[in-house]
Amino acid sequence: MTSGRVAxxxxxxxxxxxxQGRSHAVRLAEEGADIIALDxxxxxxxxxxxxxxxxxxxxTARAVEALGQRILARQADVRDLASLRAAVDEGVAEFGxxxxxxxNAGVNNPGAAHELDDEVWSDVVDVDLSGVWRTCKVAIxxxxxGGRGGAIVLTSSAAGVKGYANIAHYTxxxxxxxxxxxxxxxxxxPHRIRVNSVNPTQVDTPMIMNEPMFALFCPxxxxxxxxDFAPVSQAMHLLPVxxxxxxxxxxxxLFLASDEARYITGVALPVDAGVLxx
Amino acid sequence: xxxxxxxxxxxxxxxxxxQGRSHALRLAEEGADIIAVDxxxxxxxxxxxxxxxxxxAETVRLVEALGRRAVAREADVRDTESLRAAVDAGVAELGxxxxxxxNAGIxxNGQSHELSExxxxDMIDINLSGVWRTCKVAIxxxxxGGRGGSIILTSSVAGLRSYNGVSHYVSAKHGxxxxxxxxxxxxxPHSIRVNTVNPTQVDTAMIQNDSMYHLFVPDVENPTREQFGAASAATILLPVxxxxxxxxxxxxLFLASDEARYITGVALPVDAGALxx
Numbered sequence: 124m125t126s127g128r129v130a131x132x133x134x135x136x137x138x139x140x141x142x143q144g145r146s147h148a149v150r151l152a153e154e155g156a157d158i159i160a161l162d163x164x165x166x167x168x169x170x171x172x173x174x175x176x177x178x179x180x181x182x183t184a185r186a187v188e189a190l191g192q193r194i195l196a197r198q199a200d201v202r203d204l205a206s207l208r209a210a211v212d213e214g215v216a217e218f219g220x221x222x223x224x225x226x227n228a229g230v231n232n233p234g235a236a237h238e239l240d241d242e243v244w245s246d247v248v249d250v251d252l253s254g255v256w257r258t259c260k261v262a263i264x265x266x267x268x269g270g271r272g273g274a275i276v277l278t279s280s281a282a283g284v285k286g287y288a289n290i291a292h293y294t295x296x297x298x299x300x301x302x303x304x305x306x307x308x309x310x311x312x313p314h315r316i317r318v319n320s321v322n323p324t325q326v327d328t329p330m331i332m333n334e335p336m337f338a339l340f341c342p343x344x345x346x347x348x349x350x351d352f353a354p355v356s357q358a359m360h361l362l363p364v365x366x367x368x369x370x371x372x373x374x375x376x377l378f379l380a381s382d383e384a385r386y387i388t389g390v391a392l393p394v395d396a397g398v399l400x401x
Numbered sequence: 402x403x404x405x406x407x408x409x410x411x412x413x414x415x416x417x418x419x420q421g422r423s424h425a426l427r428l429a430e431e432g433a434d435i436i437a438v439d440x441x442x443x444x445x446x447x448x449x450x451x452x453x454x455x456x457x458a459e460t461v462r463l464v465e466a467l468g469r470r471a472v473a474r475e476a477d478v479r480d481t482e483s484l485r486a487a488v489d490a491g492v493a494e495l496g497x498x499x500x501x502x503x504n505a506g507i508x509x510n511g512q513s514h515e516l517s518e519x520x521x522x523d524m525i526d527i528n529l530s531g532v533w534r535t536c537k538v539a540i541x542x543x544x545x546g547g548r549g550g551s552i553i554l555t556s557s558v559a560g561l562r563s564y565n566g567v568s569h570y571v572s573a574k575h576g577x578x579x580x581x582x583x584x585x586x587x588x589x590p591h592s593i594r595v596n597t598v599n600p601t602q603v604d605t606a607m608i609q610n611d612s613m614y615h616l617f618v619p620d621v622e623n624p625t626r627e628q629f630g631a632a633s634a635a636t637i638l639l640p641v642x643x644x645x646x647x648x649x650x651x652x653x654l655f656l657a658s659d660e661a662r663y664i665t666g667v668a669l670p671v672d673a674g675a676l677x678x
Contacts, residue, residue, distance in 0.1 A: 305677045312638035312674055324663075361589035367663045374660035383651035386601075386644040389677035393667050397589055400582045400666035 127155025128381040133218045135159045135211060137201055137258050138228030140175030142328035143278065145183045146369035147225045147376050152192040154377060156223065159214030160184065161199040161207070163228070169246040170230045172333035193218065201228045201254025202246075208261045221265040223380045226258040227278040231330055233339040236291035244292045251296035256303060263311065272315030274380045277304055278372075279320040281395045289339055297322075301391050308389035317388035319379045324395040325356050325366040361397025404432025405658040410495045412436040412488055414478055414535050415505030417452030419605035420555065422460045423646035424502050424653050429469040431654060433500065436491030437461065438476040438484065440505070444527075446520040447507045449610035470495060478505045478531025485538040498542040500657045501552040503535040508607050510616050513568040521569045528573035533580060540588065549592030551657045554581050555649075556597040558675045561668060566616055574599075578668050585666035594665035596656045601672040602633045602643040638674025 134151045138144035139160035148158045164177045180196050187194040195217050197210040215221050229251045232243050255277050266273035282290065283297035300320060307318040325331050332349060340355045341347035353365040375394050378384055393399050411428045415421035416437035425435045441454045457473050464471040472494050474487035492498050506528045509520050532554050543550035559567065560574035577597060584595040602608050609626065617632040618624035624632075630642035637643075652671045655661055670676055 308638060308674055308677060313640060315639060317639070361585060361665055362592060362594070362663060363590060364663060371660075371663050375664070378655045378660070383648075383655070386639060386641065386648045386673045387652070387669075387671055388639060388674045389672075390670050392664075392669065394664055395666075396663045397585055397665045400585060 127153065128377060128383065129223065130155030132156045132222035133159065133215070133220050134223035134225060134380065135161070135214065135221060135258070135262055136225040136227060137161045137254070139183050139196070140164055140179035141183070142330060143326060143369045143372050144225070144227045145179070145186070146373040147227060148183055148194070149186050149190070150370065150373035150377050151223065151380065152187040152190045152194070154381070155192070157193040157218050158187050158195070159211060159218070159221075160187070160194055160196040161210050161228075163200045164198045167230060167246055169240070169243045170232055171335045172329060174230070201257055202249050204257050204261065207257055211261045211265070215265050220269055221262060222269070222271065222273050224258065224262045224266070224273070224275040225278070225376055226255040226275070228254055228258075229278060229330065231290060231293050231336070233289045233335055235289055239292060247292040248296045251293060252299040252303070255300055259303075259307060263316070266311075266316050267314050273317070274384070275307065275311075275316065275318045276376050276379050277318070277320045279304070279322045279391060281322055281324045281393060281398050283320065283322050284391060284393070284399055304391065305389050312388060317384070319387060319390045319392060321372055321375050321379070322391050322393045322395060323367060323372050324360065324398045326372060327366050327368055331366065359398050359401065361401050364396055367394060367396060404430065405654060405660065406500065407432030409433045409499035410436065410491070410497050411500035411502060411657065412491060412498060412535075412539050413502040413504060414438050414531070416460050416473070417441060417456035418460070419607060420603060420646045420649050421502070421504045422456075422463070423650040424504060425460055425471070426463055426467065427647065427650035427654050428500065428657065429464045429467045431658070432469070434470040434495045435464050435472070436488060436495065436498075437464070437471055437473040438487045440477050441475045444507060444523060446517070446523040447509055448612050449606060451507070478534055479526050481534045481538065484534055488538050488542065492542050497546055498539060499546070499548065499550050501536065501539045501543070501550070502555070502653055503532040503552070504555040505531055505535075506555060506607065508567070508570055508613065510566045510612060512566060516569055524569035525573050528570065529576040529580070532577050536584060540593070543593050544591050550594070551661070552584065552588070552593065552595040553653050553656050554595070554597045556581070556599045556668060558599055558601050558670065558672045560597065560599050561670070561676055581668070582666055589665060594656075594661070596664060596667045596669060598649055598652050598656070599668050599670045599672060600644060600649050601637055601675040603649060604643050604645050608643070636675055636678065637672065638678050641673055644671060644673055
């Protein structure tokens with residue numbers, strides 16, 4: 124493909140094995156980008172739902188290649204700078220450039236702030252905030268050296284703008300991501316590298332569709348299900364939908380990554396069905 | 402490949418030139434038919450020439466050159482009936498309404514305590530109340546269509562922060578952001594989304610005039626476009642003097658398209674970082 128909206132560019136996506144990350148990889152590939160796809164592909168002791176598997180990352184690779192684009196998929200942990208750097212170095216060596224960064228990897232584990240274990244707090248902040256910084260840290264030198272500008276899209280959340288009870292660590296981390304957006308936008312503007320965030324509401328992915336999250340949203344329902352969760356989630360939104368799809372976030376990432384947004388930087392862009400103004 | 406707004410109809414105010422014309426053409430490129438309105442007259446409290454009938458005719462010619470239909474009317478956003486007549490005629494001819502771009506706006510300047518009643522009044526009447534009137538006449542068509550819709554109000558960086566010497570403009574553009582949030586509440590049950598674009602300086606006739614050059618470069622007797630460019634660049638992060646109309650149009654297109662189907666109530670800056678400098 125030569126006419127896509129990000130044709131000929133190379134995009135780094137973390138958390139790319141499934142969910143929003145896979146969707147971003149596929150959407151960018153549909154529009155002509157090659158992909159460096161990273162995922163930890165292992166569970167975390169502090170996260171109460173299964174994380175992605177190596178087979179999931181393989182499926183992302185298959186989906187991107189089916190679109191006629193190249194992909195380099197590697198297991199890497201955003202808590203571990205060396206693993207990130209090794210994977211990004213290898214990807215840029217293979218594809219010859221880097222243009223787009225989607226710092227998407229994230230986890231959650233609900234609980235009242237005063238009852239969170241230190242390990243739970245630390246892992247959520249380490250993955251959702253510091254992991255985003257580490258992703259940028261290893262990618263930025265390639266963007267600067269390329270001399271062609273670039274676009275960094277950090278995955279924040281509606282929880283990066285407003286507070287939610289019982290996810291204080293997640294809310295703090297995502298607010299931190301929006302602070303990071305603004306500082307990076309300042310630092311990188313002279314290089315024509317733009318930095319923005321997407322701020323989704325609930326997205327239909329395994330990070331949301333699990334029993335601990337259902338219980339967070341439906342505290343009065345014993346053993347709540349997706350069906351119990353839907354009306355509660357919808358009641359948070361202005362638009363008549365219970366959640367958004369990964370594709371909706373990916374379309375926004377694509378817009379911000381493309382040259383159509385060449386003068387948009389430092390922005391937190393909600394994909395939230397109106398949750399922030401309800 | 403089908404366009405990103407293929408088969409839809411967009412109602413655009415201030416469509417004779419500048420950002421409005423650019424929005425009309427960008428949406429038409431992606432498959433929309435256009436209802437284009439503009440005042441096509443000067444206003445006494447505005448000290449640069451506004452668009453002409455010839456400008457509006459040129460917008461129509463350019464839309465038609467893209468293979469799309471255009472219904473153009475001279476209408477004043479200060480006059481509900483003229484707007485209603487235009488949108489009714491457009492919907493009658495083009496068969497539906499999906500997208501509204503409330504874009505018409507003016508700029509003047511002066512210290513708050515020195516603004517005349519007329520200068521203040523025209524600004525609020527056009528840049529804020531005119532946006533409300535545009536929505537007022539369009540919303541019944543969107544609701545009646547039963548297919549949802551997307552309304553994009555043109556606010557400004559000045560809708561989110563202040564600038565010295567344009568308090569009427571800042572007040573009107575802040576008001577537009579408030580209007581957007583309330584409309585998003587009211588219209589969400591109909592799957593009609595409402596958002597704003599908030600540009601920094603855009604390279605149009607509203608900005609590129611002596612009055613604005615003096616506002617940005619107060620210490621030079623006859624500031625040039627280049628001197629204005631340097632002063633403008635100092636207000637934004639990215640290494641550009643201003644943004645182009647097409648950049649705002651690309652944001653309007655994104656918000657108008659189904660790619661943004663779950664984005665509502667959002668103020669989207671197209672500002673080269675002006676808000677965080």
